[in-house]
Amino acid sequence: MRAPADAAERRARPAVVCYPVSTLPQPDMPRLEAARQQMTKLAEHIVPPREALAVPVPAGHFFRIVSIEGPQVGDLNLWNAHDLTERFFSGKTRALHATHVTTGHRLWSTLPHLRPMATITHDTLAWYGWDQDGGGVHDVIGTRCDPYTNRLLSGGEYHHCCHSNLTRALAKTRNLPLAEAEMLVHDVLNVFMCTGFTHDTHQYFMKASPVRPGDYIEFLAEIDLIAGLSACPGGDCSASHSSDAAACHPMKIEIWRPDQAFLAAHIPPPPNAYSRSHGLTATP
Numbered sequence: 316m317r318a319p320a321d322a323a324e325r326r327a328r329p330a331v332v333c334y335p336v337s338t339l340p341q342p343d344m345p346r347l348e349a350a351r352q353q354m355t356k357l358a359e360h361i362v363p364p365r366e367a368l369a370v371p372v373p374a375g376h377f378f379r380i381v382s383i384e385g386p387q388v389g390d391l392n393l394w395n396a397h398d399l400t401e402r403f404f405s406g407k408t409r410a411l412h413a414t415h416v417t418t419g420h421r422l423w424s425t426l427p428h429l430r431p432m433a434t435i436t437h438d439t440l441a442w443y444g445w446d447q448d449g450g451g452v453h454d455v456i457g458t459r460c461d462p463y464t465n466r467l468l469s470g471g472e473y474h475h476c477c478h479s480n481l482t483r484a485l486a487k488t489r490n491l492p493l494a495e496a497e498m499l500v501h502d503v504l505n506v507f508m509c510t511g512f513t514h515d516t517h518q519y520f521m522k523a524s525p526v527r528p529g530d531y532i533e534f535l536a537e538i539d540l541i542a543g544l545s546a547c548p549g550g551d552c553s554a555s556h557s558s559d560a561a562a563c564h565p566m567k568i569e570i571w572r573p574d575q576a577f578l579a580a581h582i583p584p585p586p587n588a589y590s591r592s593h594g595l596t597a598t599p
């Protein structure tokens with residue numbers, strides 16, 4: 316296909332950030348930093364390799380996802396503990412912040428709520444930045460490994476994909492039928508995963524995670540949450556996923572309680588204020 320005469324001119328138009336975020340309500344990071352210096356650990360949960368766990372995190376509390384034993388990627392889902400249909404909105408989080416998230420970014424919930432569910436308060440991998448391949452850590456690009464895509468591409472049945480792990484975990488913690496829980500599992504935050512798009516074909520790539528035992532990413536739960544974490548069958552995601560081939564390690568979820576003054580002052584963000592009339596006047 317021949318390019319038009321003004322192709323170069325058209326390509327040279329300036330890139331404009333889709334969502335200028337200067338008007339977003341900003342988290343008070345100095346206050347959060349002060350609070351995290353005064354917190355005490357409430358609970359620890361171990362997520363076994365190729366399995367998931369879904370645990371409650373009360374609003375105003377912090378939770379950490381910690382690397383233990385060896386490099387391992389985790390797939391994170393978040394639900395409003397009082398309404399599981401309000402869940403993490405990976406696509407809008409990506410549109411508002413970036414393809415990869417770190418300290419100061421927030422994890423937004425689905426429409427019509429669109430409010431911060433969690434704020435990232437610490438990330439020991441923040442030093443990684445962007446590598447020579449354009450890769451970064453903690454992406455909101457990937458969806459989660461799932462048995463349907465695996466079936467499509469390989470023809471086989473694999474039951475320990477993150478999608479299935481999260482489905483089983485949510486079903487167990489909320490006593491839901493498997494089919495009901497599955498419909499609530501959603502696109503993830505790929506914790507510790509190192510990903511990007513290839514320069515030539517713009518395909519989604521992964522490479523060995525730089526995470527090491529002791530690294531963690533920490534969040535403030537803005538609202539009452541159920542946090543679901545799957546220790547991905549891809550392990551450090553250096554080679555493959557959707558199989559038992561990769562070396563996998565457990566992960567740890569820690570729940571931390573800040574002091575009473577911080578908890579008492581924490582106000583969960585209200586749901587989005589849009590009228591939901593969608594251009595029609597209300598019917599009587």
Ligand SMILES: [Zn+2]
Nearest residue numbers: 460477547548
């Ligand atoms: Zn996975």
